[in-house]
Amino acid sequence: MVPGVMQEHSQPEALSLYDRLLARGWRMTAQRRAVSRALDGEHLHLTADEVFARAQALLPEVSLATIYNTLNDLVAMGELREIAAARGPARYDPNMAPHHHLMCVDCGAIRDVDLAPADLDLRPEPGHGFELLAVDVTLRGRCPACADDA
Amino acid sequence: MVPGVMQEHSQPEALSLYDRLLARGWRMTAQRRAVSRALDGEHLHLTADEVFARAQALLPEVSLATIYNTLNDLVAMGELREIAAARGPARYDPNMAPHHHLMCVDCGAIRDVDLAPADLDLRPEPGHGFELLAVDVTLRGRCPACADDA
DNA sequence: ATATTTGCAAAGTGTTTGCACGTAA
DNA sequence: TTACGTGCAAACACTTTGCAAATAT
Numbered sequence: 001m002v003p004g005v006m007q008e009h010s011q012p013e014a015l016s017l018y019d020r021l022l023a024r025g026w027r028m029t030a031q032r033r034a035v036s037r038a039l040d041g042e043h044l045h046l047t048a049d050e051v052f053a054r055a056q057a058l059l060p061e062v063s064l065a066t067i068y069n070t071l072n073d074l075v076a077m078g079e080l081r082e083i084a085a086a087r088g089p090a091r092y093d094p095n096m097a098p099h100h101h102l103m104c105v106d107c108g109a110i111r112d113v114d115l116a117p118a119d120l121d122l123r124p125e126p127g128h129g130f131e132l133l134a135v136d137v138t139l140r141g142r143c144p145a146c147a148d149d150a
Numbered sequence: 151m152v153p154g155v156m157q158e159h160s161q162p163e164a165l166s167l168y169d170r171l172l173a174r175g176w177r178m179t180a181q182r183r184a185v186s187r188a189l190d191g192e193h194l195h196l197t198a199d200e201v202f203a204r205a206q207a208l209l210p211e212v213s214l215a216t217i218y219n220t221l222n223d224l225v226a227m228g229e230l231r232e233i234a235a236a237r238g239p240a241r242y243d244p245n246m247a248p249h250h251h252l253m254c255v256d257c258g259a260i261r262d263v264d265l266a267p268a269d270l271d272l273r274p275e276p277g278h279g280f281e282l283l284a285v286d287v288t289l290r291g292r293c294p295a296c297a298d299d300a
Numbered sequence: 301a302t303a304t305t306t307g308c309a310a311a312g313t314g315t316t317t318g319c320a321c322g323t324a325a
Numbered sequence: 326t327t328a329c330g331t332g333c334a335a336a337c338a339c340t341t342t343g344c345a346a347a348t349a350t
Binding site: 177179181182211212213214215216219220 | 304305306307308309
Binding site: 178179180215218219239 | 340341342349
């Protein structure tokens with residue numbers, strides 16, 4: 001695969017994070033390449049530490065501070081989103097397509113859920129004068145594995 | 151108003167947090183009274199520090215550690231909930247009736263929203279085998295004040 | 301009387317920052 | 326060449342914890 005070359009017929013969303021960053025002309029470094037590759041994949045909801053571990057596997061000298069810097073930059077650029085669901089360490093999701101999350105209250109496992117956002121966005125009522133920008137939905141429950149244990 | 155005496159015709163939700171705690175036979179101390187009174191009111195979404203400030207106004211010797219202990223106890227008891235929306239310091243909501251939140255992306259102000267939970271709960275589909283327990287909805291937008299500034 | 305709660309201060313997480321050095325463009 | 330990214334270590338914000346003294350029941 002040739003980085004930076006967009007195929008005419010592919011959906012833009014199909015590009016990897018790394019390719020999207022190149023396409024944007026983002027100043028590329030070994031560290032940023034390691035981070036963006038660490039975030040490659042579907043249904044990923046990694047913490048900064050997990051991204052760090054994956055990035056280190058690709059580039060052992062990378063530092064945690066750089067992981068944080070890069071994650072923050074990506075979020076500010078709109079190429080990554082911070083998941084609202086979790087209380088502890090922040091979790092990051094490279095899938096910018098609209099979707100929501102289902103989180104296990106016992107083990108913290110997160111799955112993607114493709115609820116039609118229309119279910120909620122259609123309601124102009126609850127605005128209270130707010131200009132509505134986004135709707136975050138987090139479903140909470142017990143995953144099959146934890147349900148068995150209980 | 152007589153604490154601990156439940157009126158036959160009032161909805162149980164109408165009791166103040168303090169009264170609910172008494173009714174439950176919770177071991178009451180000056181500190182816990184100060185905290186539960188600090189949380190009295192509608193549409194409150196206080197941080198631990200804010201609860202601390204309000205509790206100090208009622209009982210100057212109260213400590214922040216006790217605020218945290220008490221808030222955690224109340225959450226564990228199901229008498230208080232931690233709002234998922236916020237990233238920084240945790241925010242606590244004494245209103246246990248089902249409702250959601252609308253948060254200003256600029257100033258962080260939070261308002262309650264009474265979306266019918268049925269809008270989402272009706273969908274058995276996205277369970278992926280999970281036993282669904284709750285649905286958190288956070289609407290994000292710009293509040294009237296911040297919209298004017300921008 | 302005694303099991304529980306409190307306060308303090310210290311430790312623990314998770315994240316950010318200042319600054320000298322390194323490097324992509 | 327130089328504006329920008331990186332690494333380190335220290336600082337930071339928030340929360341939890343261990344233990345001795347205080348207290349509700």
